[in-house]
Amino acid sequence: MTASIAKLSGRSLIGxxxxxxxxxxxxATDPSTGQRLxxxxxxxxxxxxxxxxxxxxxxxxxxxxxxxHERAAFLQKIAARIESIAGEVIERAGLETALPQARLQGxxxxxxxxxxxxxxxxxxxxxxxxxxxxxxxxxxxAPKPDIRSMLRPLGPVVVFGASNFPLAFSVAGGxxxxxxxxxxxxxxxxxxxHPGTSELVGRAVQESVRECGLPEGVFSVLFGxxxxxxxxxxxxxxxxxxxxxxxxxxxxxxxxxxxxxPEPIPFYAEMSSTNPVFILPGALRERAENIAAGxxxxxxxxxxxxxxxxxxxxxxxxxxxASFADKLRQLVGGSAPFHLLTKTIHSSYDSAITHRKxxxxxxxxxxxxxxxxxxxxxxxxxxxxxxxxxxxxxxxxSEIFGPTTxxxxxxxxxxxxxxxxxxxxxxxxxxxxxxQDLRESADLIAILESKVGRLVFNGFPTGVEVTHAMxxxxxxxxTSDGRSTSVGSQAIFRFARLVCYQGFPDxxxxxxxxxxxxxxxxxxxxxxxxxxxxxxxxDRS
Numbered sequence: 105m106t107a108s109i110a111k112l113s114g115r116s117l118i119g120x121x122x123x124x125x126x127x128x129x130x131x132a133t134d135p136s137t138g139q140r141l142x143x144x145x146x147x148x149x150x151x152x153x154x155x156x157x158x159x160x161x162x163x164x165x166x167x168x169x170x171x172x173h174e175r176a177a178f179l180q181k182i183a184a185r186i187e188s189i190a191g192e193v194i195e196r197a198g199l200e201t202a203l204p205q206a207r208l209q210g211x212x213x214x215x216x217x218x219x220x221x222x223x224x225x226x227x228x229x230x231x232x233x234x235x236x237x238x239x240x241x242x243x244x245x246a247p248k249p250d251i252r253s254m255l256r257p258l259g260p261v262v263v264f265g266a267s268n269f270p271l272a273f274s275v276a277g278g279x280x281x282x283x284x285x286x287x288x289x290x291x292x293x294x295x296x297x298h299p300g301t302s303e304l305v306g307r308a309v310q311e312s313v314r315e316c317g318l319p320e321g322v323f324s325v326l327f328g329x330x331x332x333x334x335x336x337x338x339x340x341x342x343x344x345x346x347x348x349x350x351x352x353x354x355x356x357x358x359x360x361x362x363x364x365x366p367e368p369i370p371f372y373a374e375m376s377s378t379n380p381v382f383i384l385p386g387a388l389r390e391r392a393e394n395i396a397a398g399x400x401x402x403x404x405x406x407x408x409x410x411x412x413x414x415x416x417x418x419x420x421x422x423x424x425x426a427s428f429a430d431k432l433r434q435l436v437g438g439s440a441p442f443h444l445l446t447k448t449i450h451s452s453y454d455s456a457i458t459h460r461k462x463x464x465x466x467x468x469x470x471x472x473x474x475x476x477x478x479x480x481x482x483x484x485x486x487x488x489x490x491x492x493x494x495x496x497x498x499x500x501x502s503e504i505f506g507p508t509t510x511x512x513x514x515x516x517x518x519x520x521x522x523x524x525x526x527x528x529x530x531x532x533x534x535x536x537x538x539x540q541d542l543r544e545s546a547d548l549i550a551i552l553e554s555k556v557g558r559l560v561f562n563g564f565p566t567g568v569e570v571t572h573a574m575x576x577x578x579x580x581x582x583t584s585d586g587r588s589t590s591v592g593s594q595a596i597f598r599f600a601r602l603v604c605y606q607g608f609p610d611x612x613x614x615x616x617x618x619x620x621x622x623x624x625x626x627x628x629x630x631x632x633x634x635x636x637x638x639x640x641x642x643d644r645s
Contacts, residue, residue, distance in 0.1 A: 111192070114143040114299075116327050117306045119159045119320030120313065123152045130296055130327065135202040135450075137444045138480040141574060145299040147328030149297040153336050159321025160260035160289040161342040166319050168257045168287040172623070175285060178316045182276055182546065183223075184218040185308035193304050197270045200298040202443040202480070207406065209269070215271040218278050218570050222285035225593045230626040231255070231286075232600075234616045236638055238630055239607075246262035248499035249607050255600040257287035258370075259344030262337045264330070264358075265295035265302060266349035268409045274298070274304040275325055278570075279347035279372075282595040284322070288345070291332050292325045295403075297446045298332070299327055330354060334500050335361055338371070340491035345370045347598050349411070349590065352376040352503075352581050359584050372598050373584040374577070376503040377531040378415035379565050382520065382552075384537035384545060387562070388424040395536050396431035398438075402564035404485055409449065412532055412565040415503060418492075418523055421513045429489065429511060436470035436487040442507050443481050450481035453506035457486055465494035466510070483507065493520040496526055524551040529579025529586060532558045532565035555579060557586065 116123035123257040129144025150155075167175075186193065200207075201300045225231050232254040239250035247383030261283040266273035273279070283290050294302035301635050306325035326333055334354075338346055338361045346362060348355055348371065355373035360503050362371035383395060403414050444450040461468050472484035485507035490500065492514035500510060514520050515523050537545065542561070552559060557578035568576050577583045583590075588598050605613055615622045619638040630636050 112143055112300050112303050113489030114145040116148040117310050117325045118156045123148055131297055132200045134199055135481045145327040156291050156324040157342045157629045159338045160291055160386050163319035164259050164289045167289055169323050172226040172229045176223035179219045179223040181312040182309050183219040185312055197301040201270055201445055211271045219281050222281040226285040229623045231596055232616050234627040236629045251606050253602055253604040254616050256603045258599050261288045261290050261599050262343050262346040263290055263292045264332050264348040267295050267297045270298040270301045273303045273349045276309055278591055284598045286596045286599050288599045294325050294327050298521040316596055338362055348373040370589055374590050375581050377411055377582040378501050378503045379412055379530055379532045381414045381417045381534040383419040384541035385420055386538035386541040387536040392424050392428040393431045396428050398564055400435040402566045403509040404507040405566045410566050416510045418512045421515050425513055433470040439472035439485045441482045441484055453483055456504040527555050529582045530556045531582045532580045534560040534565055
């Protein structure tokens, strides 16, 4: 028995206690063998779901008032605790996902870096967008009142772990970090694909709550099916928001639950995206083979199970396009088999590839060989090709989660623009071109700006940097709300709302809005951004 398995209880973590659960246990599966992993995880009961939310609501009354530097210390403590058990976490995650150790080491580092980024945001404090408009009692014909506003946390937030990122988009991932940084409490619905990893990380957060002296309801992790536990959480009247990364089908169900409640709540879902790539003529002439190699690495990275995988590629017809396609065919034809994360993802990929092979408008031009006996959730890569006329008006832009992409050759610029206009919402769009290409493609860029959240030039969309400027979001159906991001420090704004204070005495205002600016944050005072204190003793009405 490995060290990580020995430490797993298979029970939900409800505040600082351990749930009992009820019903048939759920088991993770090793994707490389298809074998069940121990232990089983007992689903949370209806009463335990209610308890977790009620504890979160009670804790919120305290936690929302915790100063930013104390929330920062809490997030930093979580990062340090995860690092202290990184070996166990990576071992278990490897068993549950079949992802290589280097990938999991990188994801662990990213998860801890995210936590520390949000710690910095919470401690610095300017994210609250404080604004002060001083009153003017002498204004005619009516006095002007003193008005101040800032962002405040929403309340208990439900976070849904993602299948394809057992750490960075899971128990202590970006949704959890951003919600906690903003003063919200969190209940995580752990993903069934990696419950052991979720419990190990959940215990690290649980111990951090204890060591920081915070109320136990600040954080909980629940095990169970998404259709039961997930929907029950989203329907609970004390839950105030949700964050989700997963399929369009599941995301849409939860969106509808959030919207149909007696009190509708915000639900931030990252769902499906095929991430179009446009290769312009100059780039195709200059570096067709290099772009093909980069594209292959991008759409097979993580076995094609990234939400930013480039799933369709548009390029002009001609000899350069033929050279590009030849290089890509060689790479796909020589690729090794891949293991997908779950039985459901494996089944969906097989079904989609089989369907695409029977589509008369599409041609399979390369497929990776299956080497040796098929084990676990093994699949091969596949490259398909079609033309612009066949693509337009079809459903070929739908996401296929796995190591495949579609080449679409167009005959002229107008066809390329028509394709761009036909696209639904995506997380990213990529353009490969020269500077001359870009100057001649302002209309294409303008169209793509309305279709995606991130435009990439001469690169590839896989690999999402965790920075202040990053946008990982896009118009529906890539997300439920294209005005938001789930990666980067701006993610904190999803779980906050504006509150305005009119005519309040200075000493009862939140510190961020007091004239003396005790937090030392950036604020807008009478229309000007400053870190200076406001005028002391200003008139108020």
